[in-house]
Structure formats: structure tokens, C-alpha cells
Amino acid sequence: MSDPTTSIGVFDNAAYTRSVLDLTMRLAEVIFAAGAGAEDATAAMEAITRAYGLKGTEANITHTIITLTHEDPGTHESITRSRNVKYRSLNYGKLTATSELIVDLLETPMDVADARKALATIVSAKPQVPALYRRLGWSLVGAGAAVLIGGGPIVLAAAFVATFFIDMITTALDRRQAPLFYQNVVGGAIGPIVAAIVALIDPTANPSLVVIATIIMLLAGVTTFGAVHDTLSGFYLTGTARLMEALLITGGLVTGVAGASLLLARFGLQLRVDATLTPTLADLPALLTASVVIVIGFGLAVQVPWRAFWVVCVLGAVAEFLYLAAASSGFGLVWSSGASAIGVGLAAAVAARIVRTPPLVIIVTSLVPLVPGLILFRGLLQLSDGDINGLLSLLTAGAVAVALAAGAILSQYVVQFVWGPARRLQRRFVGPLMALPVRLSRSPGKRI
Template structure:
């Protein structure tokens, strides 16, 4: 009996190191494995492959540069470029994207130089019709319906194609955007009309300045001055004509028009998805252009106060009342659709943007009616905008980026930004900087909510596709079993 117990104790002590090893030691493979150096995939003798690699990488890089110039996040651009290269059979394609350049390289083995290409992201005005055409071309490439040479010809045609409608229609769309934005903020009909005229003037003046090569920073300074001067003059000289005009909302609507085209969604999306360099570049551009707009507003306000203009009482926006629900939703949808048209969107894309703006406005009003703060309400409002964007993409109505950018336009914090600038100019630094930081917090919440909405829609769609494939496989297996039984 004692020998049996001793033998059992020895066996237990012998098993203890093995048990401890199984508890401590990791058995799963590492999550980020280094790529192994393999044999050359191709040789220099395969000239046809080398020619095709250069053509495909040049096509993928050009498409990626166009997507980045349109405001797409860096990680989404990398995925699209990699998918294009894989669709044409290019193995081991590596893509590096920053805010100004795209580098694409195809690994061909340790003894063969990598095929690579570098593309510069040119700054250009956003054209949603061009973005939609490129999105359809990418879908055809990934489906294998077009060759690389034909795709290159189609891309050249897309890039050199004229806008779908004349410039004056886009100018009217900018005016409609300012009109609807002022209506969303609760302005009178006169204030809405003044905002629309100021926005159209900004568009025509900046277009002329852009032809002369004036940097965008100074164009935003001019835009901020134009957005401020007409409402302020009407407020100053209106009582002499028996007209009493409140300029605050009109100026704020002009600021929203200027800030609407900035890459807010792309910069925050880059931070969330792991592209900090590109995010830093885009966010710094956002800060600089916002600062230029504020400088234009500050110059006009300073000159007006110096020459005896009456005091303007600019306060932060109060929570909207639910009694104004239908009108504000209608103005929100109109703002998103007008911004899409101002950026040359197709009719289906403008309709999709209107749905996104309406969904975001409804969610924002409901959240504020429930007593939530502006930042939290903005985040909640942006989530359905991202969901609507992905839904419209599935229906082939518009790229999700169109709905994301246009949908948040009615929610941009133009009035809070104006309140902060005016407080800083009147030596109320603590209140002013708090309001400006609050405006940036609202903008960040909007972009984060859009990113979360797009991600949630993508996850739900992937689960549904898996379920459909599983049910289809089960049906095929049952049919096979029945046929074999027969």
C-alpha cells in the first residue's frame, strides 16, 4: 500500500511541470506574424508579367490618389488599392498611404527587385459624380469584368470628364445650403436669404481667386469676411430703414458653408482605424482652414466695433424644441442634399444624402429632447448617417462617403464656433476657448459616430452573408443527399 502511494505521489509530481506548462505557455499562433522570405514568385524572364505589374500598380495608385483627394480615409484607400491589385493577380502587394502620397509595391521574391510606383495626391475640389464613377469602376474591377488596359482608359475618361452640370447650378446649391442651414438654426426668412446670398458670393469670389492661384488659406480668410460683412452691415444700418435684423444665425450659416467641405470625417476615421500620420496631416489642415475662417470673421468684427458698430449679443445655441421637429428635419434633409449638389453629386446620390441628413437630424433632436448634451447627441445622430451611407451603397445609389460628408452638414457647430470667436475678441478668453473646444468636440463626435455607423453596418452585412452562404450550403447538401438516396 505504501509503495502504491509513493508511486502515485511520484507520478503526480511528475505531471505538475506539464500542467504548469500548459497553463502558462501560449498555444495559439501569434497575431502579427512576420512574413517569411519565400522563393521568387516571378523571374526577370517573365516580361509579360513585369509589364502587367507596372500597368496594374499604376492603375491602382491613380485610383487611390483620386480616392484620397476626395476625402476617403487612408485605411479604406489601402483596402481598395490592394483589392484592385489582387483582382489582376498581383501577389504580395504592399500599400503605404499618407495624406499627400501613395506608394504601391509588389514583392517578387528576395532575388528580384520589387515593382513599385509612387503617386502624389493632388488637392482638388470634391466632385461626388467622379467619386461615384470611380466607385462603380472599382466594383467592376473586383468582379473581373474589365481588363487593366480598359480600366485605365475608363479612369482617364472619368478624370478628364466635365462636371455633370454647369457651375452656376453648384453656386445655387451653395446658396440653398446656407438657406437651409439658417432655417435649421431657427432664423427668419430674411436671415435665410442673406445667408444664401453671402454663400453664393463666397463661391463666386473664391472661384475667381482660385484661378489666380491664391492659396486656400487666404481664400478661407476672404470667405469668413464675406460671411460676416453683409449680415453685420444690415444689422448696423437696418434700424435707419426701419428694419431690425439679427445677424448671428446668418453669420453662423455662412461659417457652416465654409467648414462643410473640410476633411473632418476622414481625419477622425484615420485616427480610429490606425492611420495616425494621415490623420495628423488632415487634422492640421482642418485646424488651419478653420483658423483662417475665424481670422476673416475677426477682422470684420474688429473693424465694425472700431468704427462704431452696435454690440452684437452672440450666445450659444439653445436646445431645439420638439415642436419645431418637422421643419428642422426638412431643413436638415435639404442641407445635406444641397451640399451634395454643390459638390456635383448625381441625382440618386443627392437623394441618398437627403435621407442621411434627415436621419441624423431626427436622431439629434430626439437625443436633445431626452436631455443629452450637444456632444453626445451629435455622436448619436452621426451613427444613423453612417448606417444610411452603407445602406445606400448596397442599393447602388451612392458611395458611403457622399452620405457621410453631406449628412453631417446640418449638424456642424457653426453657431458655437462663432460664439467662441466673438467671446475671444471681446476679452472673454475662458468662455471663448471653451466654446471653440466644444465646437471641435462636436465635430469629432460627428466623425466618430459616422465611422461607428459604417463599421456596424459592415459587420451586420458580413454576418448576413455568412448566414446566407451557410443556408445555401445546407440546401445543396440536402439536395445531394436526396439525389444519392434516389
């Protein structure tokens, strides 16, 4: 006959383990859905379970499935929990708040029930800004992009209006659970339609710039950064899935733009891009101002914490300046983009500690002005004219996007390898942590 006290003890231990695993997975789900990479979510799960006394826990993420397994060292029985991340969208306010909660739990683990309540408060909290202001943020991205590529007042106003309606319509389609591809087809088609209206209002304007501005706005939220981060970190399945998602979004965008452009061509509107439209250092004040406007708009749209706004604005201008300096020196589009991303990434490592915000938030927001919308649209028009060079332009656009992500990740890897965190973390994980608080020192501590 078994001892009832022992049975109760085993039951309590199993219940405690399940509660810790559930809390851990919910925390990981929030940061992963809000924009963190698979490596950050995995590292967070293993660190939290260790903080709560569960050793030997194995965590894994495969794009939409989060799995956490703990094996009891005494009985060798395993408890496995899994969650399905059904919806992902960039929400840097929620990501930052959850990251701060993870810091508190690692420093001083609180009661599991209290931690659950704290997480529920974060999840259910009102957005940092109302939906209208977030939509106006996307409009600022479009307006700033129009100025960045040489548009005048009419083009600027048209880009502002076009991106406003793009976000309104795609949001409505998303609420009706329309596939992501078709959302971007519709969003991509709006740009050429507004461009046609601009051509009627002002025949001297370049309506193609409106289309390019909307492309930059739509590409700003693409998961290229996360795809590159996951792939370089060894999460090949998740990285490949995110890359396919990025290609799906881009494919829908290209389809919408191409379809609307071909339709308008039958009515006499031929969209063209001036081949000499290349930014130079002579236009530096206007370009830096446009970059800051884009960063402010994107920050509103994805709810960057207010305390970090001044940092992302400064680094957004720095990113554009470094890009122009490198491009003017003959480094080419891809290498200039990579060099700018490295510089911004190094600065973000310091700025993240000043404003207590994950480096991921600062880096991605600061690099939005460098999204290769102009190259993508030029390649699209070349292909529509039967020019094989269009394929090269599309590949160049993809290379620029990868260079931005890879450069920023490389800078964070260098910082964390030289300055911290602990070397044991570098042995367990391939890439740097971007969405979690790391200990930038070699001294002992409880942070990741």
C-alpha cells in the same frame, strides 16, 4: 549566353507588373483625391493588384504620397511606384463612378489598357451639374443654415447672397493658387460685412445669424471626417495631416470672422448671439425642412449621384430629428451629435446598397446640417470679449465635429463586423471601409 526567350518573358512580366501598378495607383489617386480615406485607397490598391494576379503587393499612403511596391516571388526584385496627390476636393460623383469601376475590375478584371480608358473617361467627364448650379448649391447650404438657427426672410436672403459670393471669391483665389488659409480668411470676412448691410436694412433683424450661416457653409467641406477616419484606422500620419488641414481652414475662418467683426465694431456694429437660441422639437417642421435644403445644396455642390439624392434628403431630416430628440432628453450637444451620427450611419449601410452609392457619400452629406457653426461663433465672440468660456465653446465645437465623425465610423464598423465583409479584412485593417463596395455577407466572393 542567356536564352532570348527567357529575357523576353522577364521583360513582358515586368512590363505587365508596371502597367498594373500604374492603373492601380491612378484608381486610388482618384478616390483619395475625391474624398475617400487612406484606408479605402490602400484596401483598393491591394485588392486590385490581387485581382490582376500580383500577390504580395504592399500599399501605403502618407497624406499626399501614394506608394505601391510589388516583389517578384521568383527573382525577389521589387518594383515601386509612387504618385503625388497634388489636389483634393470633394467630388462624390467621381468617387462613386470610380468605385463602381473598381467593383467591375474586382469581379472581372478587364484588359489594363481598357481599364485605363474607362478611368480616363471618368476623370475627363463633364461635371454632373454646371459650376453655377454648384455655386447655387453652396448658397442653399447658407440659406438653409440661416433658417435652421432661427433667421427670418431677410437673414435667409442675406445668407444666400453671402455664401454665393464666398464661393465665387474663394474659387477665384483657388485658381490663382492662393494658400488655403487666406482663402478662408477672405471667406470668413464676407459674413460680417453682409451682416452689417442687413443691420442697415432691417435694424430688428439679428445680423449675427448671417455670419453663423456662412460659417456652417465654410465648415461643410472641412476634412474632419477624413481626419478622424484615418486616425481611427491607424493611418496616424495621414490623419494628423488632415487634422492640421482642418485646423488651418478653421483658423483662417476664425481669423476672417474675428477681423471683420472687430473692424465693424469700431463703426458701431456689435455682433451678438442670443444665448436662448436653442432649437426645440416645437420647431420641428421648419428645422427638418431647413435640414433638407442644406442637404440638397451640399449634394449639388459636391455632385452626389442623382440616384442617391432622395436617400440623403431623408437621412438629413432623420439626423436633425435624432439630434433634437437626444438634445431635448438632456444628452448634451456632443453626445446628441454622436447618437445622431450613429443612427444615420446604421441607416446608410442599408441605403448604400439600395442606391449603389458608397456609405461615405451618404453619411457625410446627411450630417452637414449638424455642423457646429453656432457653437464656434459663440465661442469666438466670447473670446473677443475676454471671456475664457469662449475657449470651452471652441473645444465643444471641435468635440461635436469629432463626435459626428466617430459616431458614423463606429456604426459602419459594427455593420461590417457583424454583417461583413470577410473576417480576414478585419484583421488586416483596423477601421471600416467607407468609400468602397464591401460584401455584407460571410459567403465567398470577389468583392473587398
